[in-house]
Amino acid sequence: MTRFGIFVPQGWRMDLVGIGDPVEQWEAMTAVAKAADAGSWDSIWLYDHFHTVPRPSTETTFECWTATAALARDTRRVNIGQMVGCNGYRNPALYAKISSTVDVASNGRLYAGIGAGWYEHEWKAYGYEWPELKDRMGAFREAVEIVVGMWTQDEYQFSGKYYSVDKPINEPKGVRQPHPSLWIGGGGEKVTLKLVAQYGNAANVGGGDPATITDKLAILKQHCQTVGRNYDEIIKSTNLNVFPLDAGDDPKAATEKARGGIDFDEFAANTVIAGEDEIASRVDAALSAGxxxxxxxxxxxxxxxxxxxxxEAVARRFG
Incomplete structure (x- = not known):
């Protein structure tokens, strides 16, 4: 059975525009989380970003880990993840502590997402140094090792080029065994997918594109063979932006509020605006790709x- 998750409206993609009061915006996000919790969804998701896309604006964007913790207490069943946590925004030892705490707060329902990060504007605006790609990836590699080490070992020590930790006490380490579920996002072939093979419970690749999914998963499989990991035990996830239309809907009119002021053509370039059958065919293509x-x-x-x-009606077709 294929499992499905859904993002909550956090503001990053201009999806709270039109709701004026910040408390009402928060309640709109929570309402979606509760609706997913009451349904058959496996998970809800947040982005780890500070400024909106496709362009930075003064519109609301709720902080990822604060929202994750709050939604852990607003829900009872669904898993809660980040797609994905930006390594550059938090020291990895702090990330390990935060994620362990949230795993307990959610009674073991955390999908802890992590990636190297890419949104240069945010890094600089918030005062984070923007490293060269090789340094971002090098730091990311060390960070994943530290997080898993702190989740699984007492008196853990690490000394690397970018980070070092000296026996940090991380108690409790979480609820899920053997550690919180680690979702590593990105398709980098030399670092990211190798880290998935070594440490990840799940990968996220391809953005719904079947050709990319096929290519990236083939490389992940090679890395698994190299390190002696069972490829089949790793979750292979991908994201799809969809707007399900009712029969007879005019796409421009139906998506007006959803677009948050974004031009229809720009919006449609990144979203499948279609009925259930067409969206289901896109899902099927992603599944066929691996x-x-x-x-x-x-x-x-x-x-x-x-x-x-x-x-959810689309997702149920694959149940």
Whole structure:
């Protein structure tokens, strides 16, 4: 059975525009999380970003880990993840401590996402040094090792080029065994996918594109063979941006609130705006390419909870 997740409206993709009060914006996010929790979704997801896309704006973007912790207490069943946590925004020892705490707060429902990071504007705006790619990836490699070490060992020590830790006390280490579920996002072939093979419970690749999914998973499989990891035990996830239309809907009119002021053509370039059959065919193509876990981003759910149910109707076809 294919499992499905859905993003909550956090603001990063301009998906809270039109809701003026910050408390109402938060409640719109929570409402989607609760609707997913009441349904058959396996997970809910947040982005780890500070400024909106496709362009930075003064619109709301709720902080990822604060929201993760709060939603852990607003829900009872669904897993809660980040797609994905940016390594550059938190020291990895702090990340290990935060994620362990949230895993307990959620009673073992955390999907702890981590990646190297890419949004240069945010890094600089918040005062983080923007390293060259080789240094971002080098730091990311060390960070994953530290996080897993702190999740699994007492008196853990690490001394590297970018980070060092000296017996940090990380108690409790979490609830899920043998450690919180680690989702490593990105398709980097030399570092990221190798880290998935070594440490990850799940990968996230391809952005729903079947050709990319196939290529990246073939490389992941090679890395698994090299390090002696069972490829089949790793979750292979991919993201799809979808807007489920009802029969007879005019796409421009139906997506007006969901677009948050973004031009329709720009919006449509990154979103499958279609009925259930077409969206299901996109899911099927991703699964045929090797994915086994689908995460939907559904713009507009902050304004219309029925979109959660429409997207779930697609997911149920693969149950």
């Amino acid at each position: 994915a086994d876990y689908i995460i939907f981003y559904v713009p507009g759910v902050a304004h219309d909870l029925d979109l959660v149910a429409r997207a």
